[in-house]
Amino acid sequence: MNDSLKLEFLPWEHKDKIVPFIQAQVETHHKVVNDLLPDDEYLYNDVDLPMTPGLFDTFVDDTPTPFYAKRLLKLFIKQMSNPTTKTRKATYEKIIFDNIASYGEEFVDRFQQVERDESRVQEEALWLLEHAAHREVVKFAVTVLGCTDCEKYKELLFTIGMHEEFTSYVVFALKNGTSRANDQIWQLARQVHGWGKIAAVEQLEATSPKIKQWLLIKGCENTIMDEYLAYTCADKGDLEVALEEDEISRELYDGANRIIQALLHDDAFDSIEDYQYASIVLSRFVHHARVHCNTVNDFYTLMKIYEFINADEAVWEERFNNHWQKHERDAIRQAIQPLINGHKWSYVALDMLQSDYDLKALEIARFYELDVTDNLFELLKKYPTNGELYLAIMATNNDQHIKKLCTFAESHLSLSSLSNDEQDCLQYLIQDLHEYEGVGLPLIQAALESDNGSLQYQALTVLEAWQSEISQQPSVQAAIKNIASTSKDKEDRKLAKQLM
Incomplete structure (x- = not known):
């Protein structure tokens, strides 16, 4: 051509x-x-x-x-x-x-x-x-x-x-x-x-009072994690200066509440430990809380401040070597104690958990050493695929509660065709069953037979911790053999072969 x-x-x-x-x-x-x-x-x-x-x-x-x-x-x-x-x-x-x-x-x-x-x-x-x-x-x-x-x-x-x-x-x-x-x-x-x-x-540069105010009230609120921007907003917005006023608006209190919660969070990128004005901000926030603390979310922040102030002495020795003074800690501790001593918020949290699930209400109830496990099981009947409820009950580390939870899951989760939410629930359950030999075996079986590699691995590690007789049951062995021959993960195949 x-x-x-x-x-x-x-x-x-x-x-x-x-x-x-x-x-x-x-x-x-x-x-x-x-x-x-x-x-x-x-x-x-x-x-x-x-x-x-x-x-x-x-x-x-x-x-x-x-x-x-x-x-x-x-x-x-x-x-x-x-x-x-x-x-x-x-x-x-x-x-x-x-x-x-x-x-x-x-x-x-x-x-x-x-x-x-x-x-x-x-x-x-x-x-x-x-x-x-x-x-x-x-x-x-x-x-x-x-x-x-x-x-x-x-x-x-x-x-x-x-x-x-x-x-x-x-x-x-x-x-x-x-x-x-x-x-x-x-x-x-x-x-x-x-x-x-x-x-x-x-x-963004905080070049005007309006921008600073916006940073403190709305700046760190986002759909990802408030922890990403809390430090930036506190620093650029001069939070320590804003809280020095004798009285502050509800808007500013809510913004400061959000920022301080995020700074105290375990996942904060720049945390309260890095914040040079931490003592001033916490002291002034506790002062304003006497007027503005009127919701569970408000009290939750005070609870977190209380836990921060009452951390181990070894932790505080390090803080004293940085930018904290002993008298600053003592002043905050003294100011916050009356707000913690009343049991109002324990009753409010308990009342909330009787009608619906709220993580902050649960943490407050545990802070006051209330046993709310029965409330969690009642809520589980309403929300059988709420993974946070499974996590909360597993966190009790109570044999009877965990057995009861496994029994509930066996009858309420679609073990043969798990949805994404159900897979999450199953993950939260079986990842902590290593010390509970034989408990939740049908759940382990379902995890082995799923096409979720993470679930399969968790199930294999549980069986490895249990007595070998359990993993030798015919139905369990069939699922293990299938993983050993078909899994794309080298570690899963190796562990499955060991269990065979």
Whole structure:
């Protein structure tokens, strides 16, 4: 054949474009109402559900692929010099090969050292935004746009930033390429609620009393974890100064309550231990609690402060070596004791647990050493797949309670076709059955026969801890043999073979 037909497949063709998808939502609803993105179908399958917007970037290896940024920059320079379908395709395909969360910082450093025509940079960045059918291309284009004076594209950037997958990149572009960026970042922080809010608040500068007040009242509240932003909001918002007032508003009290709870949480990233104004803030909060403490959530924070103040002396020796003084601890202890001594909140918590489940009410009841196990079992009848109830009962470490819970689970969980919630409940149960030989064997059997690798492993470790006679039962052996021959996990296969 003298003639040949060359087929050229362009990676952005015949696919929904991401930026118009976001713009349509914002134009109609003034916010993003659908977190999904058009390229989800390329990234996820029927088993792997889409991640929360912005979460994936936190998992990306921050060690860039060697020479990747350098090669991508070379392609983009070539595209700017000669913007054809061929050069744009080469850049586009290179962008979607890796994640900008990994190489972005290096790319920006290199890009800012290159002599360039800003108008050409912007033209090609806008072309990418117009045609992008993959999220990495949007992130790249926003980053490149932010390396120029992009004042006239503020509105476009803001709209893109309202989708939390792109908020952190838009914040960079606003700070780097526009004037009065802080006002835009604050506005954006009030529009988003998850990873995007975390990114925006971390970059927000508390340049006015209004921003400081917002940080203390609304700043750390988000759909991910308050613990991510509690320290940032306390620090930037000058919480210690705000609480020095003789009287504070209910709004400020609620905001401080949220921040202090998060700082005291075991999972806090920057905790109360790192906070230099901890003694002032806790002292003033306890002072204001005499007026404002009127809900279980309010008292829960006081309970956590009490536990913090009454930690082991060895812990306090270390604190005294940092930024605490003995008289500060003694003053808080003395001030909080009357609020703890009354039993009002133990009765309130008990009353709540008689009608519905509330984790904070449960912790308060346990703080006052109340036995609420019967209440938990009653609630379990209403909510047989509430994993927190299983955890709470297992935490009693009481033989009779655990046997009763296993019996309940055997009759109320669909052991042959476990739902996701039921799998969680079963996980909470069997992970602590090692010391309860023979208890919950049908649950162990169900875990072995499930297609959940974590459940299978937990069941195998329980059988390993029990007497070998139990694992030799025919039905149990059949399930173990199946794991030994079919499991994709090497450790599971090894453990199963040992039990055989």
